[in-house]
Amino acid sequence: MSDQSPSELNWWRTGPTLVTETFDEDDVVFDPATGETHFLTELPALLLTAIDRQPASHRDIVTRLAGAETELDAADEARVLAALQFLVAAELVESAEFSAN
Amino acid sequence: MAAHDDKTSKNRRRLIKALSSVPVVMTLNSGAAASNASSLQCARKDREDGFYKKHWSEVSYSHECNTGGMCKDSDGFVYRKMHYWKGSEAEKSSSYQGSMQCPDYVVRGHNADGSLVYVNKDGGPLSHVVRENGSYGDSLILEVMDGNQVAYRIKSRRGYGAYIGKTDYSETSWRTKGYAPKTKIGWSTEPGEHQMIRGSCMNSFLHSDTKLTNV
Numbered sequence: 001m002s003d004q005s006p007s008e009l010n011w012w013r014t015g016p017t018l019v020t021e022t023f024d025e026d027d028v029v030f031d032p033a034t035g036e037t038h039f040l041t042e043l044p045a046l047l048l049t050a051i052d053r054q055p056a057s058h059r060d061i062v063t064r065l066a067g068a069e070t071e072l073d074a075a076d077e078a079r080v081l082a083a084l085q086f087l088v089a090a091e092l093v094e095s096a097e098f099s100a101n
Numbered sequence: 102m103a104a105h106d107d108k109t110s111k112n113r114r115r116l117i118k119a120l121s122s123v124p125v126v127m128t129l130n131s132g133a134a135a136s137n138a139s140s141l142q143c144a145r146k147d148r149e150d151g152f153y154k155k156h157w158s159e160v161s162y163s164h165e166c167n168t169g170g171m172c173k174d175s176d177g178f179v180y181r182k183m184h185y186w187k188g189s190e191a192e193k194s195s196s197y198q199g200s201m202q203c204p205d206y207v208v209r210g211h212n213a214d215g216s217l218v219y220v221n222k223d224g225g226p227l228s229h230v231v232r233e234n235g236s237y238g239d240s241l242i243l244e245v246m247d248g249n250q251v252a253y254r255i256k257s258r259r260g261y262g263a264y265i266g267k268t269d270y271s272e273t274s275w276r277t278k279g280y281a282p283k284t285k286i287g288w289s290t291e292p293g294e295h296q297m298i299r300g301s302c303m304n305s306f307l308h309s310d311t312k313l314t315n316v
Contacts, residue, residue, distance in 0.1 A: 043119035046112070066113035076120050 009095045010055035011084055018048075018092070031092060038090050044083040051093055058084055 015033040027045035029038045040048065050065040058080050062070055072080065087093040 041119075042115070046115055046119050062116070065109075066116045067109040070113055070116070072120075079120050 008097055009084075010057055010097070011051055011061060011088075011093055011095050012053055012055040013048075013051050013093050014053055015092075020045075029092070034091060038092060043079065044086050047080065047083055048087060048092060051087075055096070 015031060017032075019030040019032070021028050027040040027042075027048075029040060029045075029048070031038065046065065047061060050061045056064065058077070061084075062072060062080060084093065084095070088095050
């Protein structure tokens with residue numbers, strides 16, 4: 001895990017295709033890379049749909065998802081970052097600090 | 102372009118709604134309590150061991166499923182849709198009294214020797230579990246502990262589990278000890294005998310009514 005502040009991180013996923021099914025209140029995601037099944041609430045599930053192999057900041061991910069005109073206040077940004085950290089902890093997403101190049 | 106805009110607009114509304122909820126990610130461990138390795142690693146090892154690997158094919162499907170519920174993902178791995186149970190305190194039966202917390206998820210899997218085991222979402226085994234049929238087709242799990250009986254009515258849901266490996270999913274079957282291709286090779290006296298994935302490989306989300314027989 002990086003020591004960088006989450007707001008300075010890039011996020012991406014390199015694993016195989018996830019198998020996802022949506023129920024009433026959960027997304028159920030099977031990760032063939034680990035053999036684990038994850039139960040996601042709406043925010044991490046939504047963010048996961050916008051994360052691919054191309055590293056992106058949390059703002060880029062929100063833009064991919066909801067368009068460039070979407071603006072988040074500080075509290076919303078914190079929620080997005082918390083959700084991304086959940087995904088990293090579940091090994092569904094990887095993160096590292098911004099590259100300078 | 103309009104479709105893209107519609108999707109972005111819809112996602113924006115979903116994002117605003119999602120930001121009002123608490124982000125939670127819960128993980129159900131691979132293979133429940135019985136397996137030390139992930140089912141995929143286990144399946145891969147089985148696939149790569151010995152000369153039986155020649156049976157496995159590299160035909161690519163994209164989440165197609167046969168009538169037996171065997172599916173193949175875009176990476177070529179076969180899996181089977183299965184069921185798991187999710188309970189809640191609200192679904193707790195009023196017929197019984199007790200102080201135990203209802204387990205969030207109950208999964209029925211197999212021990213390495215093929216015997217059944219019920220586990221909670223943390224992979225810990227539930228002891229003294231007796232399953233009965235609910236009145237409306239739901240599963241009812243009755244857990245007996247310290248002389249107190251606590252009943253939970255838990256609806257089954259469809260999940261995913263039991264990744265098998267790369268094979269031709271049109272040649273699949275379920276046997277009491279696990280998955281096996283139907284095609285007989287070598288000197289086996291039983292179809293698929295040597296390709297059978299052992300019980301310890303099974304990452305089972307089994308509906309109580311699922312019968313592990315040939316499909």
